[in-house]
Amino acid sequence: MAEPVLSPWIPVIVQVGLGLLTIAGSGIMSGVVTHKLNVTKEREEFLRGKLEDLFEAVGGFQDLFGECMMIWLRFTNDEFTFEEAHKLHGEVLDGKPEYYATAEMLINLYFRALLPEFQACRRAADNVTAIQLKLRRLADGPKANILILYNPLHEAITEFHKNLIALKGAILERGASLKLLQAKGPKE
Numbered sequence: 001m002a003e004p005v006l007s008p009w010i011p012v013i014v015q016v017g018l019g020l021l022t023i024a025g026s027g028i029m030s031g032v033v034t035h036k037l038n039v040t041k042e043r044e045e046f047l048r049g050k051l052e053d054l055f056e057a058v059g060g061f062q063d064l065f066g067e068c069m070m071i072w073l074r075f076t077n078d079e080f081t082f083e084e085a086h087k088l089h090g091e092v093l094d095g096k097p098e099y100y101a102t103a104e105m106l107i108n109l110y111f112r113a114l115l116p117e118f119q120a121c122r123r124a125a126d127n128v129t130a131i132q133l134k135l136r137r138l139a140d141g142p143k144a145n146i147l148i149l150y151n152p153l154h155e156a157i158t159e160f161h162k163n164l165i166a167l168k169g170a171i172l173e174r175g176a177s178l179k180l181l182q183a184k185g186p187k188e
Contacts (some may be wrong), residue, residue, distance in 0.1 A: 011110065051111070055168065057102040064093070065125070073150070073157070078143060120166065124160035128156045129159055
């Protein structure tokens with residue numbers, strides 16, 4: 001029996017075929033890697049935007065809260081009646097964005113690791129509100145009763161701001177840990 005004779009083209013076809021498979025495989029792998037990098041970059045940009053929105057919401061809430069609390073501190077100093085303070089408080093809030101709700105939403109959706117700091121701010125704000133309610137109950141009584149709450153109100157406001165600063169610091173740390181907060185300089 002005669003041995004089968006292989007065509008001299010088989011080694012050429014195998015080499016060309018393997019070369020084409022290598023090119024196709026590397027092209028596919030390159031596409032997969034590029035896609036993965038693009039998705040990662042898009043996610044980082046998305047989270048950077050959300051983190052910036054969160055920082056702005058917390059800052060807006062801080063400013064608005066401080067402005068409102070100045071009214072109540074002035075009330076305890078007898079600069080306003082309760083009704084005047086309540087009206088001014090409402091005017092300060094009128095038409096303003098819902099900073100607190102925005103911050104709460106962003107934290108719950110994207111940055112749950114910041115929830116403990118946010119909850120500490122909420123508890124401190126609730127303490128201030130509790131003192132405001134006491135002020136309301138004492139508003140119709142002797143001035144001496146209202147003055148008793150000046151220091152607790154001031155301390156509660158200070159505690160709120162301390163917690164808010166901690167939250168803002170945690171937001172910045174979160175951005176740094178995600179490598180979202182990087183200085184952008186000129187391209188070389």
